[in-house]
Amino acid sequence: MDKLIINGGKPLAGTVTISGAKNSAVALIPAALLADGPVVIENLPRIQDVDIYHELLREMGADVLFEEDWMEIDGRLMKLMLMPNGRIKKLRASYYLWGALLAKFGEAQVGLPGGCDLGPRPVDLHIKGFEAMGAEVENKNGVMTIRAKRGRLQGARIYLDLVSVGATINIMLAASKADGVTIIENAAREPEIVDVATLLNNMGANIKGAGTDVIRVQGVERLRGCRHTIIPDRIEAGTYMIAAAATNGNVLVENVIPKHLESLTAKLREIGAQVMEMDDCIQVMGRDSYRSIDVKTSPYPGFPTDLQQPITTLLTLAKGSSIVTDNIYSSRFRHVDELRRMGATLKVEGRSAVIEGGSKLNGAKVVASDLRAGAALFIAGLATSGTTELEGLEHIDRGYENLVGKLQTLGADVIRVGLQHTESPQR
Ligand SMILES: CC(=O)N[C@H]1[C@@H](OP(=O)(O)OP(=O)(O)OC[C@H]2O[C@@H](n3ccc(=O)[nH]c3=O)[C@H](O)[C@@H]2O)O[C@H](CO)[C@@H](O)[C@@H]1O
Numbered sequence: 284m285d286k287l288i289i290n291g292g293k294p295l296a297g298t299v300t301i302s303g304a305k306n307s308a309v310a311l312i313p314a315a316l317l318a319d320g321p322v323v324i325e326n327l328p329r330i331q332d333v334d335i336y337h338e339l340l341r342e343m344g345a346d347v348l349f350e351e352d353w354m355e356i357d358g359r360l361m362k363l364m365l366m367p368n369g370r371i372k373k374l375r376a377s378y379y380l381w382g383a384l385l386a387k388f389g390e391a392q393v394g395l396p397g398g399c400d401l402g403p404r405p406v407d408l409h410i411k412g413f414e415a416m417g418a419e420v421e422n423k424n425g426v427m428t429i430r431a432k433r434g435r436l437q438g439a440r441i442y443l444d445l446v447s448v449g450a451t452i453n454i455m456l457a458a459s460k461a462d463g464v465t466i467i468e469n470a471a472r473e474p475e476i477v478d479v480a481t482l483l484n485n486m487g488a489n490i491k492g493a494g495t496d497v498i499r500v501q502g503v504e505r506l507r508g509c510r511h512t513i514i515p516d517r518i519e520a521g522t523y524m525i526a527a528a529a530t531n532g533n534v535l536v537e538n539v540i541p542k543h544l545e546s547l548t549a550k551l552r553e554i555g556a557q558v559m560e561m562d563d564c565i566q567v568m569g570r571d572s573y574r575s576i577d578v579k580t581s582p583y584p585g586f587p588t589d590l591q592q593p594i595t596t597l598l599t600l601a602k603g604s605s606i607v608t609d610n611i612y613s614s615r616f617r618h619v620d621e622l623r624r625m626g627a628t629l630k631v632e633g634r635s636a637v638i639e640g641g642s643k644l645n646g647a648k649v650v651a652s653d654l655r656a657g658a659a660l661f662i663a664g665l666a667t668s669g670t671t672e673l674e675g676l677e678h679i680d681r682g683y684e685n686l687v688g689k690l691q692t693l694g695a696d697v698i699r700v701g702l703q704h705t706e707s708p709q710r
């Protein structure tokens with residue numbers, strides 16, 4: 284297995300360019316299947332989740348060209364297939380095939396998704412939405428068979444009991460070609476949802492209100508091909524911002540939408556880091572001592588759960604007690620034991636990490652249990668003055684493009700060793 288070897292203690296300095304958003308990319312790709320012509324998606328991140336989606340599309344008979352950072356997708360020759368297992372288990376976002384195939388064929392037979400193990404990740408709200416639109420749903424040994432009872436879904440008013448990114452996008456996908464109007468209430472407002480609605484509208488859909496908590500979708504008969512550029516990955520950007528602060532560095536994070544990072548920017552300023560927002564970049568200047576603070580995750584525009592683990596690492600360096608509470612996932616704390624192995628003083632209490640900050644971290648052999656646990660640990664490795672060996676890179680590969688290259692550009696002493704010497708998995 285590959286591992287990262289990090290000789291930490293060097294302040295990160297320089298410029299890092301952020302890739303396209305993972306959570307947009309993995310929804311835009313299935314959305315493109317709905318068009319009666321080619322859709323070109325640009326600024327795709329070269330990450331494992333995108334590679335797996337590429338393979339899934341080929342498996343389903345779509346015509347796909349994947350070059351550099353763009354993909355041309357033509358779903359016209361695609362066949363409806365049973366997809367019980369295999370690649371769909373390797374990522375969370377394979378659940379978007381439910382909404383996309385339902386809209387395209389009136390039917391989907393796709394297994395339950397994989398993705399990061401963060402405790403229970405139910406899909407009841409997706410199902411509730413499809414049922415409200417006239418689908419019958421059967422779960423047989425983890426394979427979801429979802430069928431529009433009348434051949435085509437009907438518009439419906441759907442209230443989401445919890446704010447869910449996945450359910451909001453899935454219902455939007457399904458509703459885009461349904462008969463009539465669908466209203467999604469208590470919809471998620473994440474920028475990735477706006478990105479998906481923008482692509483669908485450019486394909487000829489009629490979606491209003493994306494980015495607010497009420498989304499209105501007037502179904503249309505046909506969607507057409509178009510060209511779309513993905514928004515920057517605010518979680519990748521946030522990870523580098525936190526890494527800059529944790530190493531007392533000075534990093535210009537470019538190709539970002541600063542507004543998408545406001546909750547993190549506010550927290551970094553609160554602990555005492557200097558953060559400057561410009562048009563499409565953010566500069567973070569660290570310092571050698573920080574104030575402790577509390578952080579609570581919540582749906583956008585709140586503090587993102589996907590940055591909860593990375594900021595926990597930073598707060599282990601701040602003097603005093605900090606509490607980091609994850610209101611989205613109750614068990615997203617598998618990085619905590621590994622951080623303790625590196626000398627941090629913190630424990631899990633309920634759905635919070637309680638941190639006694641200020642202890643000096645040391646290098647150690649640690650394992651990433653999930654994608655952002657990986658981020659928390661490579662940031663810790665960069666911030667210690669010792670050597671850290673980090674395993675579990677298959678999780679990190681799901682979401683960080685060219686991690687080693689980008690860190691090396693910022694002056695980090697980090698290499699990847701193991702059987703596979705390439706950063707990005709083979710396509
Ligand atoms: C591919 C993708 O975009 N992944 C993101 C997406 O995941 P994902 O779409 O899976 O997360 P959701 O927004 O749906 O989950 C939010 C909360 O709602 C709960 N829930 C969700 C659906 C459902 O049917 N029932 C239910 O109870 C979840 O357990 C969780 O507690 O949003 C998460 C929350 O911002 C991020 O951490 C993930 O990076």
Ligand SMILES: C=C(OP(=O)(O)O)C(=O)O
Pocket residue numbers: 374375376397398399589654655682
């Ligand atoms: C939880 C995440 O991803 P996924 O939902 O794809 O597992 C993440 O990106 O932090």
